[in-house]
Amino acid sequence: MVSLMKLFEHEAKDIFRAFRMPTPPGGVAKTPQEAKRVAVEVGKPVVVKAQVLAGKRGKAGGVKFADTPEEAETHAKDILKLRINDLPVEAVLIEEKLEIEQEIYAGITIDRNRRKYVVIGSAAGGMSIEELAEENPEKIIKMYVDPLGDFLPFEARKMALAMGFKGKQIQQLASFFLKLWEIVKAYDVELTEINPLILTKDGRFLAADARLNVDDSALYRHKELIEGFRRESAEQNERERLASENDMAYVELDGNIACICNGAGLTMATLDAVTLYGGNASTFLDLGGGATAERVEKGIEIAMMYPKVKAILVNIMGGITRCDEVAKGIIAARRDGDITVPLVIRMVGTNEEEGQEILQKEGIPFLKTMEEAASKVVELVKEVA
Numbered sequence: 001m002v003s004l005m006k007l008f009e010h011e012a013k014d015i016f017r018a019f020r021m022p023t024p025p026g027g028v029a030k031t032p033q034e035a036k037r038v039a040v041e042v043g044k045p046v047v048v049k050a051q052v053l054a055g056k057r058g059k060a061g062g063v064k065f066a067d068t069p070e071e072a073e074t075h076a077k078d079i080l081k082l083r084i085n086d087l088p089v090e091a092v093l094i095e096e097k098l099e100i101e102q103e104i105y106a107g108i109t110i111d112r113n114r115r116k117y118v119v120i121g122s123a124a125g126g127m128s129i130e131e132l133a134e135e136n137p138e139k140i141i142k143m144y145v146d147p148l149g150d151f152l153p154f155e156a157r158k159m160a161l162a163m164g165f166k167g168k169q170i171q172q173l174a175s176f177f178l179k180l181w182e183i184v185k186a187y188d189v190e191l192t193e194i195n196p197l198i199l200t201k202d203g204r205f206l207a208a209d210a211r212l213n214v215d216d217s218a219l220y221r222h223k224e225l226i227e228g229f230r231r232e233s234a235e236q237n238e239r240e241r242l243a244s245e246n247d248m249a250y251v252e253l254d255g256n257i258a259c260i261c262n263g264a265g266l267t268m269a270t271l272d273a274v275t276l277y278g279g280n281a282s283t284f285l286d287l288g289g290g291a292t293a294e295r296v297e298k299g300i301e302i303a304m305m306y307p308k309v310k311a312i313l314v315n316i317m318g319g320i321t322r323c324d325e326v327a328k329g330i331i332a333a334r335r336d337g338d339i340t341v342p343l344v345i346r347m348v349g350t351n352e353e354e355g356q357e358i359l360q361k362e363g364i365p366f367l368k369t370m371e372e373a374a375s376k377v378v379e380l381v382k383e384v385a
């Protein structure tokens with residue numbers, strides 16, 4: 001199950017700019033009056049662009065040029081009334097209109113068959129890459145990148161050279177590919193695309209359009225995307241909201257075993273172990289590093305709010321997180337009556353013995369390995385189910 005969070009063009013460009021990629025100056029507007037104000041600020045002819053999560057806005061009447069702020073206002077008014085691909089246009093992006101010398105395509109996506117990233121470039125940008133692939137496949141340059149490897153500056157220059165660029169333009173264009181690669185790595189990007197990347201008549205390269213789709217299942221690693229853009233917030237349930245308020249990575253799944261761990265990698269491994277022993281996880285809950293007793297208690301409380309939960313597996317690798325703190329949190333949750341299902345604990349690392357002692361005093365069993373803990377929790381769930 002792979003679903004995507006698509007960013008609006010202006011959101012994607014915010015990220016592009018954060019990576020110091022050149023984009024045309026401008027801003028977002030939700031009303032024609034705002035559009036006019038942005039156009040005044042730009043102080044030059046502008047392009048007015050519908051902000052919808054759909055491609056080919058140009059052809060749908062969602063991209064218009066204006067020589068004056070008044071004209072930008074009129075265009076914004078028209079575009080804000082449009083529905084493109086059955087989606088309402090809730091905002092427009094106003095940007096300096098570029099004098100086009102050439103429209104270029106630059107993008108990176110995942111080739112699932114090859115299990116690699118593929119960096120794609122073409123000197124014949126502007127139209128969709130699918131159309132280009134059909135009509136002029138020879139004009140598309142591709143380079144595959146191992147997900148565990150890297151995409152290096154000389155390879156980016158090779159791309160630009162293969163696309164037909166010369167001299168100092170090679171370096172200029174290469175830097176766009178390298179920045180896209182940085183963004184792909186930073187945000188678990190499924191697809192990012194600049195189409196067109198415009199070479200202006202005065203020799204500048206700028207990202208005139210921006211597409212950025214992030215793998216949904218990686219969003220817990222990029223809370224700023226959710227928080228900054230608030231896309232998901234309306235759809236968040238109480239548990240998700242509480243988790244995000246408490247800075248915990250929390251994802252609900254279809255099974256019945258809540259996995260509460262510290263660190264995304266360990267949480268993922270715990271989910272895998274549960275699956276391996278024939279169980280199904282209900283919850284991915286990463287407490288983060290240095291979890292205090294209060295945090296552990298809160299995490300258990302949140303996990304227990306999900307009606308699907310039939311058992312809890314706490315798996316902690318003590319590092320900055322101390323096992324005695326975790327044990328105290330578990331005991332507090334138990335005292336509060338939060339834990340109404342079987343509980344399995346595996347704790348190793350910093351202050352392991354102190355933690356175990358605390359649990360022992362309360363008669364709470366614990367296990368030493370993740371495998372034992374995973375198989376135990378699966379067994380317990382079968383008994384209660």
Ligand code: GDP
Nearest residue numbers: 047055056057058096097098126195196208209
């Ligand atoms: P899309 O149709 O949804 O992909 O929207 P784009 O942002 O790619 O815009 C469509 C087309 O409008 C581009 O291929 C360009 O030809 C043109 N365009 C977009 N931005 C600019 C700009 O800043 N200046 C000029 N002159 N043309 C632009």
Ligand code: MN
Nearest residue numbers: 126195196209
């Ligand atoms: Mn485009």
